[in-house]
Amino acid sequence: MANLTNCPDTMCIYVGTYKKYNEGSLFGKWLNLADYSSYDELIKVMKKLHNDEDDPEFMLQDYENCSFFEKLGLIGESYISDETFEIVHQINDSGHDLEVFEAYVDCVGKMDFQSIYEGVVDYYMGEYSDNEAFAQYLLEMDIPESLPNYIYIDWETTARNLMFDYFESNGHYFKS
Structure with a gap:
């Protein structure tokens, strides 16, 4: 089987x-x-x-x-x-679901499977609910815990700018 x-x-x-x-x-x-x-x-x-x-x-x-x-x-x-x-x-x-491979092809287009496989293994960043959640996850580890509470991060704008270096399909994110 x-x-x-x-x-x-x-x-x-x-x-x-x-x-x-x-x-x-x-x-x-x-x-x-x-x-x-x-x-x-x-x-x-x-x-x-x-x-x-x-x-x-x-x-x-x-x-x-x-x-x-x-x-x-x-x-x-x-x-x-x-x-x-x-x-x-x-x-x-x-270790990735077929859905991740399908999302990668949606993002980069049809190519031979070996290139798709390498792209998923090298560039897959995970699954997130939206661009803002992805940006927040990616950047929060670099934000110091002692950051004053009066500093506000506009996650929507940050995500929009960050997405120039990433692409997404069906909630799956990849480095570009």
Whole structure:
């Protein structure tokens, strides 16, 4: 079984075949990627499911919780990349949720997974409710405790200025 601790354990694909579809049948089955430890194991199950065809041309008629892999071009109507399981394992080993990787791609755009992985590992700053909370967290450790109480910090303006050096998506913050 794939270890999906940091990825949704409901990453599913509905696998039919083009032949059946062209013959008017939507026969297939939902397969949860968490139930398979490798691409080869998944393909074996897909072939067994459609063993009434000599060389089935698989059609992924639907998929759920796979948008990150779709954005990277690793899953589509007629294929699932053999890199998918390797990437799932790398995400799990990173200690970050898939959501963090998705946020990074939202901020910097589509690129190869290795660059995304390195960007998350090197630049992820954490999850915060808004820019002001992020700025306050980041800067409060540098504010002396003996700061007089008549000094007021405008966190909104501070955050706006600070965000020139950071970017954010869905509450996840990264150094730019």
